[in-house]
Amino acid sequence: MDIRATVEPLFNDEYKGEPPSKRLLGYLQTQREKGRKIVGIYCGYAPMELIRALDLVPATLCAFSNATIEAAEAVLPANLCPLIKSSYGFIIKDACPFFAISDAVIAETTCDGKKKMFELIAERRPMHVMDLPQLPDEPEALDNWTVMIRKLQRFLESTFDRTTTDAEMEGAIRDANAKSRLMNRVFDYAALNPPVIGWEELYDVLFLAQGASGAEMAPILEGILAKLEKRKQGGYAHGAVDAPRVMVTGCPIAGDSAKVLSIIEEAGGVVVAIDSCSGMKPYATPIEERTGDPVRAMAAKYLKVPCSCMTPNSRRLTEMDRLTEKFRPDAVVDVVLQACHSYNIESYKVGESVQKKQGLPFLKIVTDYSQNDVGQIRTRVEAMLEMCRR
Numbered sequence: 001m002d003i004r005a006t007v008e009p010l011f012n013d014e015y016k017g018e019p020p021s022k023r024l025l026g027y028l029q030t031q032r033e034k035g036r037k038i039v040g041i042y043c044g045y046a047p048m049e050l051i052r053a054l055d056l057v058p059a060t061l062c063a064f065s066n067a068t069i070e071a072a073e074a075v076l077p078a079n080l081c082p083l084i085k086s087s088y089g090f091i092i093k094d095a096c097p098f099f100a101i102s103d104a105v106i107a108e109t110t111c112d113g114k115k116k117m118f119e120l121i122a123e124r125r126p127m128h129v130m131d132l133p134q135l136p137d138e139p140e141a142l143d144n145w146t147v148m149i150r151k152l153q154r155f156l157e158s159t160f161d162r163t164t165t166d167a168e169m170e171g172a173i174r175d176a177n178a179k180s181r182l183m184n185r186v187f188d189y190a191a192l193n194p195p196v197i198g199w200e201e202l203y204d205v206l207f208l209a210q211g212a213s214g215a216e217m218a219p220i221l222e223g224i225l226a227k228l229e230k231r232k233q234g235g236y237a238h239g240a241v242d243a244p245r246v247m248v249t250g251c252p253i254a255g256d257s258a259k260v261l262s263i264i265e266e267a268g269g270v271v272v273a274i275d276s277c278s279g280m281k282p283y284a285t286p287i288e289e290r291t292g293d294p295v296r297a298m299a300a301k302y303l304k305v306p307c308s309c310m311t312p313n314s315r316r317l318t319e320m321d322r323l324t325e326k327f328r329p330d331a332v333v334d335v336v337l338q339a340c341h342s343y344n345i346e347s348y349k350v351g352e353s354v355q356k357k358q359g360l361p362f363l364k365i366v367t368d369y370s371q372n373d374v375g376q377i378r379t380r381v382e383a384m385l386e387m388c389r390r
Ligand code: SF4
Pocket: 042, 043, 044, 045, 110, 111, 251, 252, 277, 305, 307, 308, 309
């Protein structure tokens, strides 16, 4: 059953059925008209609270379309991750509206492809590259990442001719934590059995939440929560009541790579948890409040982002254990973008943990942004869901 055909949509009058990217763009354009500056980001390590404490607005830049890859391949190697090629293609084709309204860009040294791509776009906007420690459990990692956030603070302060205080950063941390709590309450409705929200609606909420602050999102999220509660009380189910529940983990996916999520639901499953930077990951860890050193508190939170560029990335497995407990999936799908070596190699450990520790079927899907492998993915997903039904 398509829940949107039978129940009140989560967003209605205020957005008139616009796609989430358009809503987010509209929000950012309004902020710009009010005189606020926009900072483009590409990664889950960008410290959003610092950006907000400086009264800047973060904008996640385009990275999820196959349409820009051909242009990118004129410069970048074809055997590079599609996310990097797509991001670069958007820039050289002047096709990313979020980049067009960005006054500066924050970059990080995550994977090799990304950091080299940043060099190629560095001249187009004021850009600051943060040197990310990649051994998160070493004692100096927190000190080093704290220094990097302070350097970013100086870059943003000098670029935008303003300063921020510890009190403002504390305020931004409280605001972010409040938003995370509300977002997790929305995720609770995906954890229900059966869930009352599907991945497309979750993405609608996630998209808008990327740009808006906690205070701006609070009334929207409270409204959404009220509608979800109504669905729950009304006995609605997203998907068939006995549909296999799937947790999706791995590389960020959206736009053309969201084909995997569509295929899972078309094949009769329901996506109940999305363990990636385009999904629930940004809301997983709160930032400690009132520590007396908000920059260090931010550093501690972001160092816990369980990305495969970290080694060891043991936090990913513990986080997946937590999600398994909460969302009770019947199977796990690990989405690896082609040529993403770190997520690809890490998939072995993830698969072992899912199968041996959780006792769940595990499917690794290596894909790109094209539609060429849709049939093959569908066959493999159907086979996995069949195992869940036995
Ligand atoms: S997966 Fe890693 S590199 Fe990619 S956005 Fe997330 S934190 Fe950044």
